[in-house]
Amino acid sequence: xxxxxxxxxxxxxxxxxxxxxxxxxxxxxxxxxxxxxxxxxxxxxxxxxxxxxxxxxxxxxxxxxxxxxxxxxxxxxxxxxxxxxxxxxxxxxxxxxxxxxxxxxxxxxxxxxxxxxxxxxxxxxxxxxxxxxxxxxxxxxxxxxxxxxxxxxxxxxxxxxxxxxxxxxxxxxxxxxxxxxxxxxxxxxxxxxxxxxxxxxxxxxxxxxxxxxxxxxxxxxxxxxxxxxxxxxxxxxxxxxxxxxxxxxxxxxxxxxxxxxxxxxxxxxxxxxxxxxxxxxxxxxxxxxxxxxxxxxxxxxxxxxxxxxxxxxxxxxxxxxxxxxxxxxxxxxxxxxxxxxxxxxxxxxxxxxxxxxxxxxxxxxxxxxxxxxxxxxxxxxxxxxxxxxxxxxxxxxxxxxxxxxxxxxxxxxxxxxxxxxxxxxxxxxxxxxxxxxxxxxxxxxxxxxxxxxxxxxxxxxxxxxxxxxxxxxxxxxxxxxxxxxxxxxxxxxxxxxxxxxxxxxxxx
Amino acid sequence: xxxxxxxxxxxxxxxxxxxxxxxxxxxxxxxxxxxxxxxxxxxxxxxxxxxxxxxxxxxxxxxxxxxxxxxxxxxxxxxxxxxxxxxxxxxxxxxxxxxxxxxxxxxxxxxxxxxxxxxxxxxxxxxxxxxxxxxxxxxxxxxxxxxxxxxxxxxxxxxxxxxxxxxxxxxxxxxxxxxxxxxxxxxxxxxxxxxxxxxxxxxxxxxxxxxxxxxxxxxxxxxxxxxxxxxxxxxxxxxxxxxxxxxxxxxxxxxxxxxxxxxxxx
Numbered sequence: 001x002x003x004x005x006x007x008x009x010x011x012x013x014x015x016x017x018x019x020x021x022x023x024x025x026x027x028x029x030x031x032x033x034x035x036x037x038x039x040x041x042x043x044x045x046x047x048x049x050x051x052x053x054x055x056x057x058x059x060x061x062x063x064x065x066x067x068x069x070x071x072x073x074x075x076x077x078x079x080x081x082x083x084x085x086x087x088x089x090x091x092x093x094x095x096x097x098x099x100x101x102x103x104x105x106x107x108x109x110x111x112x113x114x115x116x117x118x119x120x121x122x123x124x125x126x127x128x129x130x131x132x133x134x135x136x137x138x139x140x141x142x143x144x145x146x147x148x149x150x151x152x153x154x155x156x157x158x159x160x161x162x163x164x165x166x167x168x169x170x171x172x173x174x175x176x177x178x179x180x181x182x183x184x185x186x187x188x189x190x191x192x193x194x195x196x197x198x199x200x201x202x203x204x205x206x207x208x209x210x211x212x213x214x215x216x217x218x219x220x221x222x223x224x225x226x227x228x229x230x231x232x233x234x235x236x237x238x239x240x241x242x243x244x245x246x247x248x249x250x251x252x253x254x255x256x257x258x259x260x261x262x263x264x265x266x267x268x269x270x271x272x273x274x275x276x277x278x279x280x281x282x283x284x285x286x287x288x289x290x291x292x293x294x295x296x297x298x299x300x301x302x303x304x305x306x307x308x309x310x311x312x313x314x315x316x317x318x319x320x321x322x323x324x325x326x327x328x329x330x331x332x333x334x335x336x337x338x339x340x341x342x343x344x345x346x347x348x349x350x351x352x353x354x355x356x357x358x359x360x361x362x363x364x365x366x367x368x369x370x371x372x373x374x375x376x377x378x379x380x381x382x383x384x385x386x387x388x389x390x391x392x393x394x395x396x397x398x399x400x401x402x403x404x405x406x407x408x409x410x411x412x413x414x415x416x417x418x419x420x421x422x423x424x425x426x427x428x429x430x431x432x433x434x435x436x437x438x439x440x441x442x443x444x445x446x447x448x449x450x451x452x453x454x455x456x457x458x459x460x461x462x463x464x465x466x467x468x469x470x471x472x473x474x475x476x477x478x479x480x481x482x483x484x485x486x487x488x489x490x491x492x493x494x495x496x497x498x499x500x501x502x503x504x505x506x507x508x
Numbered sequence: 509x510x511x512x513x514x515x516x517x518x519x520x521x522x523x524x525x526x527x528x529x530x531x532x533x534x535x536x537x538x539x540x541x542x543x544x545x546x547x548x549x550x551x552x553x554x555x556x557x558x559x560x561x562x563x564x565x566x567x568x569x570x571x572x573x574x575x576x577x578x579x580x581x582x583x584x585x586x587x588x589x590x591x592x593x594x595x596x597x598x599x600x601x602x603x604x605x606x607x608x609x610x611x612x613x614x615x616x617x618x619x620x621x622x623x624x625x626x627x628x629x630x631x632x633x634x635x636x637x638x639x640x641x642x643x644x645x646x647x648x649x650x651x652x653x654x655x656x657x658x659x660x661x662x663x664x665x666x667x668x669x670x671x672x673x674x675x676x677x678x679x680x681x682x683x684x685x686x687x688x689x690x691x692x693x694x695x696x697x698x699x700x701x702x703x704x705x706x707x708x709x710x711x712x713x714x715x716x717x718x719x720x721x722x723x724x725x726x727x728x729x730x731x732x733x734x735x736x737x738x739x740x741x742x743x744x745x746x747x748x749x750x751x752x753x754x755x756x757x758x759x760x761x762x763x764x765x766x767x768x769x770x771x772x773x774x
Contacts, residue, residue, distance in 0.1 A: 066676065209681040209705075
């Protein structure tokens with residue numbers, strides 16, 4: 001018995017020694033040498049890297065406050081935590097390395113060595129049938145409201161509930177309620193099963209509680225809790241594929257200039273992820289806007305470009321001012337000391353080159369430079385029914401066009417901005433504004449600022465270059481030829497019928 | 509004589525009662541209720557402190573400028589706001605009474621108890637009530653293994669999150685009035701922070717002790733720790749904003765000793 005124990009200790013020691021080497025090479029930069037979540041890169045991150053010394057883990061199969069199982073830890077290492085800086089390591093580290101790493105992580109806390117805290121996975125059961133049906137989703141929505149999900153996650157699940165501006169993690173650092181319409185960013189996975197598991201376990205260290213007690217107290221049934229999970233799942237599309245080229249159909253007649261014009265329902269939408277601007281000082285590692293949905297249509301004279309993005313606050317919003325201050329003070333900033341938060345507006349910029357390039361050459365994506373400007377449309381919630389067109393020559397220089405720029409209309413609704421920019425394809429001042437042409441690949445990029453998240457100036461979210469292609473006008477012969485052909489067929493047919501009738505009329 | 513029958517367990521009960529007695533005036537604990545009569549006191553935990561013992565009492569004073577306790581803006585939760593007909597209650601973090609006394613200070617015996625002494629947790633739970641979107645009591649003591657009964661008296665969602673290092677944390681939800689959840693702590697910890705993330709102003713603190721020798725200062729700044737065996741003790745006073753103060757007190761028999769502690773504004 002003793003020898004078995006000693007063998008186990010020896011094996012564990014070996015695991016942890018090898019695990020330590022892996023940890024120091026790959027993990028310590030963020031999580032710190034002592035596992036306290038305070039590596040060199042940690043202060044650029046919100047949420048912070050996990051502090052292993054407390055043995056408090058978000059993604060578990062165990063009840064609130066319990067330790068994670070080895071499989072839970074392995075899952076976080078394998079898959080990473082989507083929506084955070086933690087990548088998956090399944091393809092980068094061998095299975096043995098990852099197993100040793102799990103053993104080593106557990107040495108950072110004495111809780112794992114204490115057998116009285118042995119983790120017990122919850123017996124989750126499986127989803128009841130009818131998950132995607134209307135009735136199931138109605139039930140899910142009912143309990144989404146009654147168990148208070150909307151308090152943080154908001155009416156439409158966009159993380160904009162009344163409590164969202166004050167949320168903080170165990171360390172007192174600001175944390176966002178998950179935007180439930182972006183399931184691909186859920187820390188613990190996007191399936192209805194994953195969501196149900198998070199409802200049961202909570203996400204320890206964050207404001208997200210466990211709802212298991214509600215089953216014990218018969219506030220709702222297990223099936224009803226599954227319905228909540230299925231409803232939440234229904235709020236998000238599958239992870240959108242990022243396509244490089246926006247195809248803008250040509251439509252007849254007036255363009256949909258209003259953000260909620262039903263004509264937009266028939267126009268393909270494209271998802272473009274945004275990331276923090278971390279190239280030019282002052283850099284920004286904590287962007288609030290994760291991406292934009294873009295649709296474009298034109299009618300031969302003008303084009304309309306609709307950008308839809310989720311933003312938890314209609315900035316400036318005094319309820320969020322303190323949040324901005326907490327974000328600034330919890331991050332390492334190029335500015336040195338944290339600037340005081342101000343009621344900054346939300347902003348969006350759409351960027352094109354000044355002229356359509358013939359090859360692959362494009363201006364610098366980060367708002368051009370002194371010699372090669374870019375052409376931009378800028379919109380701000382401070383002036384939500386207007387856009388300013390102009391040229392940027394780097395992040396610090398923007399020259400508005402004299403006249404005839406883009407127009408804009410916007411709507412803020414339950415944690416989402418919807419803005420439609422419009423402009424004539426051609427403008428009189430062709431030297432200072434882009435002249436749009438059909439059938440060409442027009443580079444386009446996007447920038448977003450959430451004022452309530454202390455984003456202004458260079459503290460913003462950026463995309464890389466993509467392309468916009470306006471459908472060519474359809475040549476007239478395409479329409480005329482079929483009409484001619486049909487007419488011909490009709491005439492020939494009539495003649496044949498007439499002749500046949502005459503022939504039959506002469507029959508005795 | 510009443511005093512000698514006033515076991516430490518009664519003191520624990522008393523504290524929890526005084527902390528959650530329908531106080532709608534800024535988290536100030538009500539004046540201590542009279543000690544329960546002999547016989548009503550549960551005998552649990554009586555093994556190491558069955559009878560008598562010394563008493564340490566004192567007043568927590570506060571010097572310097574009084575901080576302004578801003579009223580809580582409860583407009584996001586109308587049901588709670590309506591419970592305060594006399595206007596919004598102030599935050600509970602610094603409750604200073606007259607003249608210059610500090611409430612919600614957790615006072616406990618930090619060291620000096622006989623090595624190896626074991627104290628049984630009472631079977632009576634400490635009640636932590638969520639009423640009017642505030643915790644009652646705001647600061648309380650509880651023994652290792654003693655039940656904390658968390659109640660929701662508000663018809664709204666509260667989550668109850670415990671932030672701890674020596675204990676396992678928890679974060680549970682109570683979306684309806686009348687819900688109750690029991691929790692215990694496994695290790696001494698001064699203090700475990702409790703908070704509601706739905707209502708960012710709601711917080712409370714639990715002092716988890718392996719013995720029953722602790723108290724929380726009331727609105728008059730007074731506290732009392734009873735049933736102490738003879739010994740020389742370091743008592744520590746903890747306040748959420750002003751840190752800690754300590755004093756050394758020697759108890760020789762069943763006498764009452766005084767240990768006043770002072771916190772300064774900063």
